[in-house]
Amino acid sequence: MTTSEPAQGAKPILFVDRDGTLITEPADYVVDSFEKLHFLPHVITSLWQLQNAGWELIIVTNQDGLGDRYSWENFNGPHELMLDIFASQGVTFREVLIDTTYAREGKATRKPGTALVDHLRRDPNIDWNRSAMVGDRMSDAEFGHNLGIGAFVLSSPDPQLNCGTWTWPAITQHLLAGNPIPQQ
Template sequence: MKLAILDRDGTINVDSDEFVKSPDEWLPLPGALEAIAKLNHAGWHVVVATNQSGLGRGLFDMAALNAMHAKMFKLLAAAGGKIDAVFFCPHAPDDGCHCRKPAPGLFEQIGERFGIDLHGVPTVGDSLRDLQAGVAVGCEPHVVLTGKAARFRGLGVLPAEFPVGTWVHQDLLAFATFLINRELAAKTPAA
């Protein structure tokens, strides 16, 4: 099974320091929906792993979160793509849970649900904690220079705390293109 695990806010949709709290505030990043569709068309299953501490903080409720995801699914369907599942942590930062990234709980749940070892599975996000959670279960780390990581554009190098071997992409569409091209290159016999 070809699986890619994506962060949500700052990777698929516009992030906000004030939290994304409603469907009206959920706005896809340019090219993100097309990126997911492109992955799907190349045979990839896409899953989202996202911290949603706005629930634990009382900023929005499950109905609002479900409505945001319904909007995401509808826009994705119109772009020819789909997300197989959304795994989210509803806890506030001080709750001490095992599912809030950088803890690996969401990734462990994904591995259990799909019955696969996540070693080598690409995971992409816009923050260090997204990658730390994935690397803890053996995922291959990818960062997109959108959302929180936009501040690294033009630096040429990531801060040292990022996992060794982190791949860097301008955005989710660049990540999808890279993944598909790498797979095609691996299938092409050497001349």
């Protein structure tokens, strides 16, 4: 949890997972080619609305074995195109934080660990009370819990991952209405 009070005018952060949250998760769980890059329905419009309502956006993603199991070169092309498409529609990310470790390594930088965002914990310009996490797995919800914020878990077409019920339009409507953020 944070230790400082937010400054006047502090902005909430919407932490977002990448694969399965911003873009679809392919069958092999690796977006390493342009052919595998597909956006989730309504994600661009939703993020644009939330950003324009005052939320700052930060991507926090686990990319198991990036640089080992698949190359940075294959990852960067689709990743940069994704960011360029968001930017072309007025959606920008304050930070993009990528953990490349495997779950078996038990690193604190890997979600649900919070070490990737520890540098933000005492930032008085962040309104932690209105900040939230959006992801497609329970580890994303656990990340939010570990950070002391609520979380939304998206519904997924993947039966192994489908642990949530939220859609991007529902999340956007919920946040813009000022409703309490779910505590997973």
